[in-house]
Amino acid sequence: MGRRLMKGVALVLGLGMVMGTIGCGGTTAQPEAKTSEPKQAAAANKENKTDEAVTLNFWHIWGAETDASYNAVKTVIADFEKEYPNIKIKVDTTENEAYKTKIKAAAAANELPDVFSTWGGGFSKPFIEAGRVLAIDEYLEDGTKDRMVGGALANVTYGDKVYGMTFGLSCGAFFMNEELFKANNIKIPETYDELITAVKAFKAVGITPMAVSGKDTWTIAMYFDAMALKAAGNDTIVKTLNKEGSFQDPAFLSAATKFAELVSLGAFPAGAAGLSKDESDIDFLEGKIPMLFNGSWTAGTVYREDSKIKDKVIVRGFPVFGDGKGNKNEFTGGAVDAIMVNADTKHKEAAVLFQKYFCENMARETYLAGAYLPAWKVDVDETNINPLTVQLAELTSQAEGFTLWWDTLLEGNDTQIYLNALQELLLGSITPEEYIAKLETIYQK
Incomplete structure (x- = not known):
């Protein structure tokens, strides 16, 4: 893959990551992807090292062994504690969907931990406005920004201040079991019409075409966000x-109608509404379901040591719509998974030190694991990167931009209105027209 890939990643981030931000400023793109030594965040902050014993409470979402970032x-936390033996990291992990509720409640009650994982854009905007998050601009002038690729701070910048750090770029992608396609x-599929043909063909031989969790509603949103992008385009x-617009735009009804069509054709498993992520x-990873549209981190899961579908899966963008405004080079996602620091932490220096160390080294480790493309100029042996991550980098190398996922771009309760309505659409309990009407209520508050 070589250096060419790393420059491509930097270019994609610099051009595309600001497309879906909410009132956020972007950083200047760094044209030269000169690599840095691992653990530079630690080296750059050695002067902050003290003998004082500190325990930092850290909440995050990567606690499941099946998670590609697990x-x-x-590794990063263990390395940090070895480098800084006076600082202990007390970890608390929660599954993605439950974590969103948990972190919102903690922010509202002013009970956030010292350091926590979150998402940029609209998701964390209420935390910023409530004064719950530490602005870290003063901590970034030590060369830290120079080690990040262009745009890496775009989705964690609110107004003219930086409130978080990212470590990787994610995008929505279609993971397809090529062996099942060939065997049948x-x-x-490259177009929506071809996708419908594939769905019907798999159903005809008794194979459920696509995996989705109706219980963890963000996985349904993965599909719909991509379909809406193909129908309506980023702007x-x-x-x-x-x-600043309206869900009455015909493109949204077109996306909803197509999603309902997939449901009616039996594209998703029976009982999907009750399944967790x-x-x-399971059936996709067992090689029984041929298609899964989810985040790029799925590449790491596919290439776990115990994987049954390793070397059988290829990656594609969501098929284009013949009547859509979006194109094949527009993707959902961006550098949005973030680490933030509680504004009221009693250990600001130690917390920011860990934040910076964690993000820079996670950029390297999750890239190697196939979970993310790096938002830092990491130095890795790229021959060890799994083939799906290589495919993802090539797929997005021509990206015109990334549109943040709706449950990140929307703010507060608007996100729940969207996800609840989408779950009803998956269940078939509302029509596409009723679904659009529910989305439009976001404007009525």
Whole structure:
């Protein structure tokens, strides 16, 4: 893969990551992807090292052994504690969907931990406005920014201040079991019409075409966000979610109608509404379901040592719509998974030191694990990167931009209105028209 890939990643981030931000400023793109030594965040902050014993409470979402980032997190925390033996990291992990509720409640009650994982854009905006998060601009002038790729701070910048750090770029992608397609003489779809043909063909031979979790509603949103992007294009999505447009735009009804069509054709498993993310992935990972549209971190899961579908899966963007405004080079996602520091922590220096160390080293470790493309100029042996991550880098090398996922771009209760309505659409309990009407209520508050 070589140096060419790393420059491509930097270019993609610099051009695309600001497309879905909410009132956020971007950083200047860094054209030269000159690599840095691992653990530079620690080296750059040695002067902050003290003999005082400190315990930092750290909440995050990567606690499941099936998570592609699981080992990376454990490695980085262990390395940090070895480098800084006076600072202990007390970890608390929660599953993604439950974590969102937990972190919002903690912020509202002013009970956030010292350091916590979150998402940029609209998700964390209420935390910033409530004064719960530490602005870290003064800590970034020690060369830290120079070690990040362009745009890496775009989605954690609010107004003119930086409130968090990112470590990796994620994007929505279609993971397809090529072996199942070939065995059943079915074409890998490049257009929506071809996708419908593939769905019907798999159903005809008794194979459920796509995996999804109706219980963890963000996985349904993965599909719909991508479909809305293909139907409406980035500009319409961002303006509408920023309440500068309307869900009455015909493109949204087109996306909803197509999603309902997939449901009616039986594209998703029977009983999907009651399945968790881990449960819904089992048949895909067992090689029984041919398609899964989810985040790029899925590449790491596919290439776990115990994987049954290693070397059988290829990655594609969501198929384009013949009547859509979006194109094949627009993707959902961006550098949005973030680490923030509680504004009221009693250990600001230690917390920011850990924040910086964690993000820079997670950029390297999650890249190696196939979980993320790096938002830092990491130095790695790229021959060890799994083939799906290579495919993802190539797939996004021509990206025109990344549109943040709706549940990140939307703010507060608007996110829940969206996800609840989408769950009803998956269940078939509302029509596409009723779904659009529910989304439009976001404007009525």
